[in-house]
Amino acid sequence: MIGAPVRRVEDWRFLTGSGRFVDDFAFPGMLHCALVRSPHPHARIRRIESPKELLVLTGRDMEQDGVGPMRAGWEIPAMVEPQRWALARESVRHVGEPVAAVFAETKDLAEDAAERVAVEYEPLPLIDGEACFRWTRGDAAAVDAAFAGAAHRVDIELVNNRLCGAAIETRGMIALGEGAGVTLYCATQTPHHIRSQVCAELGLPEIELRVVSPDMGGGFGYKGKHYPEETIVAWAARRLRRPVKWIATRQESFVSDTQGRDHRTRASLALDRDGRFLALRVRTQADLGAYVSTFGAAIAGPIYSALLAGLYRTPAIHAEVTGVFSNRVPTDAYRGAGRPEACYVLERLADKAARELGIDRAEIRRRNLVPKEAMPYRTPIGPTYDCGDFPRVFERALAVSRYEKFEQRRIEAKTRGRLRGIGLACYLESSGVAPSRLAGMMGARGGFYEAATVRVAPDASVTAYLGTHSHGQGHATTFAQILGESLGIPLEKISIVEGDTAAVPVGTGTFGSRSIAVGGSALHAACRKIILKGRKIAAHLLEASAEDIQFERGNFQVAGTDRAVTFGEVARAAYVPHDYPLASLEPGLDETAFYDPPNFAFSNGVHVCEVEVDPQTGAAALASYHAVDDIGTVINPMIVEGQVHGGLAQGIGQAIAERTVYEAGQFLSGSFMDYALPRAADLPAFFSETDETQPCTHNPLGAKGCGESGAIAAPAAVTSALLDALGVTGLDMPATPYRVWQAIMRK
Numbered sequence: 198m199i200g201a202p203v204r205r206v207e208d209w210r211f212l213t214g215s216g217r218f219v220d221d222f223a224f225p226g227m228l229h230c231a232l233v234r235s236p237h238p239h240a241r242i243r244r245i246e247s248p249k250e251l252l253v254l255t256g257r258d259m260e261q262d263g264v265g266p267m268r269a270g271w272e273i274p275a276m277v278e279p280q281r282w283a284l285a286r287e288s289v290r291h292v293g294e295p296v297a298a299v300f301a302e303t304k305d306l307a308e309d310a311a312e313r314v315a316v317e318y319e320p321l322p323l324i325d326g327e328a329c330f331r332w333t334r335g336d337a338a339a340v341d342a343a344f345a346g347a348a349h350r351v352d353i354e355l356v357n358n359r360l361c362g363a364a365i366e367t368r369g370m371i372a373l374g375e376g377a378g379v380t381l382y383c384a385t386q387t388p389h390h391i392r393s394q395v396c397a398e399l400g401l402p403e404i405e406l407r408v409v410s411p412d413m414g415g416g417f418g419y420k421g422k423h424y425p426e427e428t429i430v431a432w433a434a435r436r437l438r439r440p441v442k443w444i445a446t447r448q449e450s451f452v453s454d455t456q457g458r459d460h461r462t463r464a465s466l467a468l469d470r471d472g473r474f475l476a477l478r479v480r481t482q483a484d485l486g487a488y489v490s491t492f493g494a495a496i497a498g499p500i501y502s503a504l505l506a507g508l509y510r511t512p513a514i515h516a517e518v519t520g521v522f523s524n525r526v527p528t529d530a531y532r533g534a535g536r537p538e539a540c541y542v543l544e545r546l547a548d549k550a551a552r553e554l555g556i557d558r559a560e561i562r563r564r565n566l567v568p569k570e571a572m573p574y575r576t577p578i579g580p581t582y583d584c585g586d587f588p589r590v591f592e593r594a595l596a597v598s599r600y601e602k603f604e605q606r607r608i609e610a611k612t613r614g615r616l617r618g619i620g621l622a623c624y625l626e627s628s629g630v631a632p633s634r635l636a637g638m639m640g641a642r643g644g645f646y647e648a649a650t651v652r653v654a655p656d657a658s659v660t661a662y663l664g665t666h667s668h669g670q671g672h673a674t675t676f677a678q679i680l681g682e683s684l685g686i687p688l689e690k691i692s693i694v695e696g697d698t699a700a701v702p703v704g705t706g707t708f709g710s711r712s713i714a715v716g717g718s719a720l721h722a723a724c725r726k727i728i729l730k731g732r733k734i735a736a737h738l739l740e741a742s743a744e745d746i747q748f749e750r751g752n753f754q755v756a757g758t759d760r761a762v763t764f765g766e767v768a769r770a771a772y773v774p775h776d777y778p779l780a781s782l783e784p785g786l787d788e789t790a791f792y793d794p795p796n797f798a799f800s801n802g803v804h805v806c807e808v809e810v811d812p813q814t815g816a817a818a819l820a821s822y823h824a825v826d827d828i829g830t831v832i833n834p835m836i837v838e839g840q841v842h843g844g845l846a847q848g849i850g851q852a853i854a855e856r857t858v859y860e861a862g863q864f865l866s867g868s869f870m871d872y873a874l875p876r877a878a879d880l881p882a883f884f885s886e887t888d889e890t891q892p893c894t895h896n897p898l899g900a901k902g903c904g905e906s907g908a909i910a911a912p913a914a915v916t917s918a919l920l921d922a923l924g925v926t927g928l929d930m931p932a933t934p935y936r937v938w939q940a941i942m943r944k
Contacts, residue, residue: 198678198688199898202835206688207673216412219369219384220444227371227440228252230430231307233297233314234452235289238524238862240318242288245297247314252300254433256286264432265398267423267488270390271495272640273330279522281488283398283425283432288321290487291524292864293452295425298433300441323862327522329485332498334505335515335578340467343476343513347467351550357538357912358856358930359459359484360531361451361872366414368454369444370427372434378405379431384413386421386666387706390491390643392698394423395431406431410696413668417847418530419455420668421708422491426453451867455493456857457531459484460501460538466546472556474565476513479505479542485520486527493529494520499639500627501535506576507543508587508623508801509565514578524862530708532847532908533626540624544913548621549926558621558917559595566591566623569891580627582799583894590825590888591623594803597884598823606807606820616810617820618922622914624804627797628828628902630709635797646793647711648704649719651680651727653786655772657765659684660692661723664704665716667695669843670904671836672712678832679717679898683724685751685764710902713832714798718896722790731767733782738762738770798893798901802826804910808918815938817853817919823884824910829893829901840904841885848911850875852919854931873931 210216247253259282267281285296297314301307344350370383379401385391388408396403413420426443434441445453460483467476483497502516547565551558567574569586576582595601603619610617630636631645650662661680665672677691694700707716728748735753736743745756754761762770771786807820824841831837854873858866866872892899912930919932925940 198681199830199832201678201833203674203678203688203833205671205674205836206677207671218366218412218414219371219382222371222382224371224373224440227442228300228302228437229304229307230433230441230443231299231311232295232443233299233311233316235285235292235294235296237289237318237320238292239321239323240289241321242285242296243317243319245314245316251310251313253314254298256282256284259284259432260286262432262436263400264428265400267398267425267428269489269494270423270491270642272642273332273494273498274640276330276489276494277328278489283428291526292862293449293526295429298429300433300437323524324522329489329520329522330494330498332502332518333516334502336513337515339513340476340478340515344465344467344478347475348470349468349554351466351468351546351553353464353545353549355462355464355542355545356929357458357460357462357541358851359528360457360851360855361857362417362419362454362457362531363874364415364417364420367445367447367450368420368424368426370430371440371442372430373440374434374438378407379435380407380409381427381431382409382411383427384420385410386416386668386708388666388696388698389664389704390706391423391427393643395428398428399432407699410666416668417532418534418708419457421706422455422529424453448867451872452526452864454526455490455529456486456526457528458538459528462542464542464546466550468550468554472550472554472561472564474509474511477505477511479516481518483518483520484523484525484528486523486525488527490527490529493527495640496530496535501538503578503580504536504539504625504627505542506578507540507625508567509543510567510571512577516578525859532844533905534709536624536626536905536909537848537912540622540909541913544622544917548917548920552926559600562621562623563588563591580797583796584891585799585801585827586891587801589890590801590827591803593888594805594823594825597825597886598805598821600805610809616812616922618808618918618920620806620914620917620919620921622804622910622917624802624906624910626710626800626902626905626909628710628800629714629794629798630711631715631794632796633793645705646791647715647719648701648789648791649716649723650701650787650789651720651723653727653768653771655769657686657768658690659686660694661720662694662701663716663720664701664706665695665712666707668707670707670712670840671833675713675832675836676717676720679720680724683721684727710800710904713898713900714893714896714902715792715794717898717900718794719790719792721897722792723788726788726790727786730786730788731764734767734770735762737777737782738766795895798829798896800826800828800901800903800906802906802910804914806914806918808915808922810919810922810937812941815934815941817932817934817937819849819879819881819915822881824907825886825888826903826906827888827891827901828903828906829889830899831887831889832900834887837887837903838885841907842883844905844907845883845911846875846880848908849880849915852912852915852930852932853879854933856931
């Protein structure tokens with residue numbers, strides 16, 4: 198079943214309106230919560246007043262109940278971490294920070310009541326570049342020496358624009374206080390992380406908080422982080438002894454959901470006379486916003502900097518990242534999370550170097566790719582790539598995009614009054630967000646393993662419980678394919694359970710393209726245990742030695758004979774132990790496995806984009822987009838293609854449309870009237886192909902991860918094409934028609 202384009206089994210439920218999202222839940226006696234949020238980017242709270250008939254709770258009420266501060270999930274060495282409370286106590290640091298919680302019988306009443314709460318603020322000066330951390334990687338002395346002797350040097354300054362996640366479903370949650378415990382229904386990618394963090398703040402044993410993440414309309418990384426509202430709602434349900442529900446409005450999402458990117462970078466590349474890379478120096482300032490969010494410091498520091506070698510063999514690299522505070526919404530993971538920023542730096546440098554040295558942009562990349570025979574390849578900045586055939590993928594991308602015939606298409610476009618350009622982007626992704634050992638060395642405050650339990654019922658139906666979470670990735674299908682392949686059973690007899698800390702005691706969640714590479718590997722390991730136990734049961738039934746039992750295609754067979762029992766017969770026998778040797782063989786067929794990989798998995802690929810620009814208006818249209826990706830073993834090619842397409846849409850959105858705009862701490866792009874998402878008309882028909890010749894060498898499935906590839910490569914590929922079309926070296930994202938027109942006018 199692995200490799201088959203099986204249709205997603207979960208889609209029927211969604212298409213018929215049977216999905217269960219947080220806002221679909223209601224409970225007797227439920228109160229609705231509305232939050233009073235700061236209109237100031239930085240201010241001291243002087244006084245909070247409300248009419249006595251309103252049910253209002255503040256940070257002082259939380260303080261009286263002993264609720265502790267929020268803490269980041271990742272601590273960079275020497276990191277400054279401002280104290281952050283779920284409800285602000287002394288001061289606020291960004292527009293939209295929660296100040297008070299108001300409760301009423303309906304959502305409308307709660308929102309009306311929130312408008313009657315009066316908060317007196319004392320405005321404070323804006324924070325401007327206050328340092329949070331400084332993170333360095335690589336050998337500065339080696340880089341300096343290489344630059345001193347280099348034949349060529351290329352310098353560039355870049356801005357990686359700040360983005361909003363903007364999922365279809367806004368964040369929301371419902372908490373039920375049940376005796377000493379609490380159940381929290383929460384749209385989150387990481388139920389177990391949320392349980393740990395909320396319990397730490399409320400002083401609860403983790404066994405007393407159940408977190409359930411049901412169906413979810415998009416996550417994109419930002420729903421995998423801890424937010425104040427989770428603690429507010431859980432605390433209020435316990436205090437008020439009634440269920441409490443909060444669902445964000447779209448405007449709230451803009452001023453409270455973590456945002457992504459926001460890098461300002463100066464980078465320099467040293468090259469020899471033939472255009473081969475000698476050294477790379479990168480200096481980045483990353484805006485973390487008002488507070489250190491869950492993984493905010495890690496993404497800007499360790500994760501981003503680790504990918505600055507890319508697909509290229511650069512002997513010396515040194516990176517310095519400074520994380521700074523501002524009075525903006527905190528930044529954290531957004532699809533790609535550090536990898537798009539690294540890819541953008543490298544590909545913009547490669548393009549500029551090719552232009553300045555008079556070398557074709559494909560050729561300069563070709564000369565610097567890490568060859569297959571160099572694998573495993575240890576980069577000068579830390580990571581070791583276990584495998585990959587970068588030149589093969591590169592040449593395939595050029596072939597399918599007909600790169601060598603591009604000039605003919607450029608000439609034809611010129612006859613129609615259009616400027617046509619072609620762009621390249623070679624990307625590398627550290628997929629899996631693991632292992633725990635490396636994450637711990639870099640400051641993670643939690644583990645990054647995954648857990649899976651496989652339970653076989655007497656009728657041979659199978660239920661798998663995983664610590665991952667599906668919010669569009671098709672886990673009910675792909676995990677079932679892994680189970681079906683491993684155990685030789687049909688998909689219709691398989692169920693997948695995720696997103697419930699009561700059903701799955703531990704887990705890490707879904708983000709960073711880790712579901713198959715880490716969660717799928719845990720599931721594969723649990724299946725191996727099921728087979729080992731099944732061999733013992735089969736040996737008992739067949740009166741043979743367990744060592745002589747072979748398992749293949751759903752049958753347990755005595756080696757070298759035709760004596761066999763089916764998986765179904767073993768399942769029935771597991772629960773009817775009439776004559777079991779109970780001292781050596783327990784009843785039941787239920788196994789759990791953990792998987793913590795020894796290294797990241799390294800997805801990679803090459804994307805080629807073509808654009809056409811109307812020089813009179815600056816309007817750009819994507820003429821074609823070709824993506825060739827090495828994501829290791831493909832479980833379901835149809836789902837992979839959908840994942841690639843989704844990532845491309847988001848990456849293209851960053852390149853041509855999306856950016857947050859702040860002025861004096863005020864958020865000026867806080868609605869879809871002011872924040873432009875890509876539309877169907879902005880996107881071409883995508884060509885997507887995978888190369889499976891280099892499966893990951895250190896997980897049992899050979900999987901590498903695919904969910905973020907499009908978002909990583911597309912910003913660089915689209916920008917590269919626009920630069921080529923315009924014949925310029927500088928253009929900031931998003932390349933709106935006005936910005937493109939300005940670039941044309943400056944020529």
